[in-house]
Amino acid sequence: MKHADCMNRNSSPLPTPHSGYHWDGSSRRFFEGWYYRVTLPEIGQTFAFMYSIEDPQGGQPTSGGMAQILGIDDEHLWRTFSNPHDFWAAKDCLALGHARQPTGLLAPDQFDRTISEGYQATNTWHQGRLKSPDGKFAEWQYSISPIYGWGDRQSTASWLSSLQIFEPGWQILMAHGYATGWINWNGKDYKFVNAPAYGEKNWGGAFPSKWFWLNCNAFDNELDLALTAGGGRRGVLWWMESVAMVGIHYRGQFYEFAPWNAEVNWVIRPWGYWRMDARTRDYRVTVIATTDLPGTPLRAPTIDGMQFVCRDTMRGQVTISLWDKSDRLILEATSSLAGLETGGSPWDETWASGCGQVF
Known part of the structure; x- marks a missing residue:
């Protein structure tokens, strides 16, 4: 399939790193996953769309694609696409799709007429x-207007991610943007204009053995604010490491707390409580998230293929507090529309740990 037109029609002047498809055509174990989200603050609900392709060379028990949606009240809808050769993605920009028949990037009305089940993004x-x-x-059909990529269009996992020594790679594609369109969920239409939107992806030959994730860009009384935070145990060359980061886009500035520039500490329960504290030479931040909801099991890539190994809610409570080095409070914001996740194993006790530089 040819998708060169995506560079002309659908890419911003400064695309976020790692926007393109990473599979190199080899037969090694491989997955790539994409995440799109739209939040509807007026009704307190979120739609999260998750797409994946595994072992796209075909012929393996794990070969194939999947689409999952976490919808109204965290209800889960998922479908498999068994033929990996019907999946397509562009190498040089963000464009992908999977349907019950071979396609490429279609005009919206052509997709409507010809695709019985599938997606394009x-x-x-x-x-x-x-x-x-x-x-x-x-x-669903909606347009997206990106506001923030990641920092100044940098790699989420630092420059080292481009060397492919991390398993998996992780890239925030759009920390904040606006979506306009509609979603029909089980027969009910939800129309929206300039709803908060978000996107990320991951890829590689392995998934973290254990991880957590927090995300929100629909805060109370703060329209220009986006939080993405997370951590996990992942492979780096021949060893495993525990890493975590907090990223905040706020009123045109990016506040980054990552192992290469910050001390990052976390206390995460198996479910219901997430706390992260981080500091650089210039700033410090505390993020606390909670939920009383049970969460919804979702499928994620494992060595044995897609399995129910993580739990999510899109209706978590979160508070961010950000200070400068003089302990002046820059920001304090709350939301009841946070995405919260724990995944992998073991999660039989609280995980308290830290990483990065010490200040």
């Missing part, structure tokens, strides 16, 4: 329809 457009055997149904 770029950094400015997202469209699809899924229907499960139990009658759950979703259809």
